[in-house]
Amino acid sequence: MDSISNMLIMMKNGSLAGKESVSFPYSKIKNAIAECLKKEGYVSSVSKKIKKDQPVLELGLVYTDEKPKITEVERISKQSKRVYFRMRDIHRVRNGSGLLVLSTPKGILSGKDARKEQVGGEALFRIW
Numbered sequence: 001m002d003s004i005s006n007m008l009i010m011m012k013n014g015s016l017a018g019k020e021s022v023s024f025p026y027s028k029i030k031n032a033i034a035e036c037l038k039k040e041g042y043v044s045s046v047s048k049k050i051k052k053d054q055p056v057l058e059l060g061l062v063y064t065d066e067k068p069k070i071t072e073v074e075r076i077s078k079q080s081k082r083v084y085f086r087m088r089d090i091h092r093v094r095n096g097s098g099l100l101v102l103s104t105p106k107g108i109l110s111g112k113d114a115r116k117e118q119v120g121g122e123a124l125f126r127i128w
Helices: 003-016 028-040 111-117
Strands: 021-025 043-051 054-061 073-075 099-104 107-110 121-127
Touching: 003 021, 003 028, 003 054, 003 073, 003 121, 021 043, 028 043, 028 054, 028 099, 028 107, 099 111, 107 111
Parallel strands: none
Antiparallel strands: 021 054, 043 054, 073 121, 099 107, 099 121
């Protein structure tokens, strides 16, 4: 299975189950995605830990009025089909209540930051 999809589904299921944090195997791209989500307020904390001699990424989940901030995720680019957005193709998700995450030449950015930097890239996922 795709490791980014696995990370997203674990975050969604953990937040819907009321967990305080979720953890999964560490990678640089997962860390970059987690930092982007933290910047946008979807994750409260990001930390790299060692469990059983393996690096693990642990994310703190965010709740507002005891409702999870992450209720749904939609993977756009898959291993079998890559989807690229130009800067003018980047639009708001769910009228501004969601977030689009892209892999750009300037790193992992949210849709809002990508438009500000005037870059496009591979659309990874939408989250709301």
